[in-house]
Amino acid sequence: MLRLTPEEEAMASGAHGKAAEKAMDLLIRYANALGAERFVETHNVAGVPGSAPQWLKDQYSQDGGDYRAVFCKFDLDADDVFDIPAMTGNACHLQGGMDPELWREQGYSREAFENAQSDEKKTAALNIKNLKTCTPYLAGNEPKFGEHCAWMESSAVVYCNSVLGARTNTEGRESTSAAMITHRVPDWGFHRDEFRLGNHLVEVAVSVNNIFEWGMLGYYIGEIVQEEIPVIDGAISNAGLAELKHFGAAAASSGGVEMYHLVGVTPEAPTREKAFGGNQIKSRIRYGADERRKTYDNLNIRGKSTDVDYVMLGCPHAAIDQIEEATRLLDGKKLNDGTALWIFTSRYVKAEAQAKGYVDIIKQAGGLVMTDTCSAIAQSVPKGTKVVALDSAKQTHYLPAFLGIEAWFGTTEDCIHAALTGKWRGELS
């Protein structure tokens, strides 16, 4: 039975305005569906508030067909339209829309660009930070240990819970928009101590030491544990920011992993015992040479032609050292005629890459560094793309399903080689 505090009662009754009333109505329906007994306060919310392509606005043409109509009727699932107040907490907008400069290359019309620009101004006016990235934790929003958050973006959620030790469920567009207004989210799941303990033990028997290997390990584990919590122990090393970003993103795509523990690495897993905290170990999962091979083959199931016309890096959005690696591999070289290279990152990291000269070196080679979106989110690839090469297990999971194209998965080096030669030569060593 859900219990409300006096302040929540006041919001639900309309005493704090129509937007808070409707936002609470949605959150109460959601909390009841979960079986939550109360709300927690959150002042760190990451979503995609109000922004919408024209076709979604057109759904609400009778209500003005604008940002406000989408925010009220879609985001808050309300039956009427009202003003949205400026946000008072730490609210940010994740990825979406298009690159603010390279939108033509991404295949957008001027109308679509102007629509996105208009939404961005509206978002900013509501005091929501336009981080425009799936990696808010690399762009100035790094919650502290134990902080209650309401985040969308499965790869950010798994990073937030596992690596930062902050607390969020995989929220959706509607719940995050409502949480920005009310500072409330159901006290359920990862907000609660007992929910954060491990369920499955994964023993890693082959060396996992770069984003390629970490991505495969995550992809393998996610498919087995689905939405439960794996505790990983064994031959894991170089668990740096980029590696954990790729690992979590992969596990959240093949399954629904929202939290994992790496024994001796992540903050809630100093030991195997602490990670399980008395939970029964539901299964022991081995990741050895056979499992690694099977995962590689699954990821490459949609690769047929070795003629690569597009290489996409930066899923989740590239960290600065990943752009640095690409720059080193491209420096002084030229891409194959007929093969495009797009590297996606946040505006924040792109500014850093520009300052270091990386964006120019990549451009001289024929590649582009883009922000705000990615090929899967935008469903945008260079015109005529039939075969793509990727270094992200997550992007490999999604992009071919969206666009019906062939895809190869390999190392960053395999991908850059394909960009330079037009040929895929990746294989599992």
Place this chain on the structure above:
Amino acid sequence: MSAAELSKPIVIHGRGIVPGVAEAEALVTRETISGWGGVNPMKGEIIETRHELVGQSFAGKVLLFRGAKGSSGWSAIFHFARLAGTAPAAMLFVDMTAKAALGAVVTHAPTVTDFETDPFSVIETGDRVRVDGGRGIVEVWKQ
């Protein structure tokens, strides 16, 4: 068996989480469903490459599935499906997650979870199913 016995439904009790009553043919998968990237909301069709329902549509069906996985766009995709008229008539799932709960709420389709009997042991694709999301009652006519 008499005609009366044949027309008597099997009843499963659970916890209703989205109110309303709907009756339709069942579409069943023991797998989890990915919303964003796993469903085309304009057609209500499963598009995930290695999913057992790939190419099939849940529009107007009673969708029994294990739970939600993948992107946080899950609720928005099912919300789009509602706007496009391709949402399931009702939803039944067993693994509770934030994605599945929010998705069911914004889809407005009668939804039941937390079953007393394993629904997969009773409901098969093609069965006639009536879902009462207010009372948490699922009636099944085997086909």
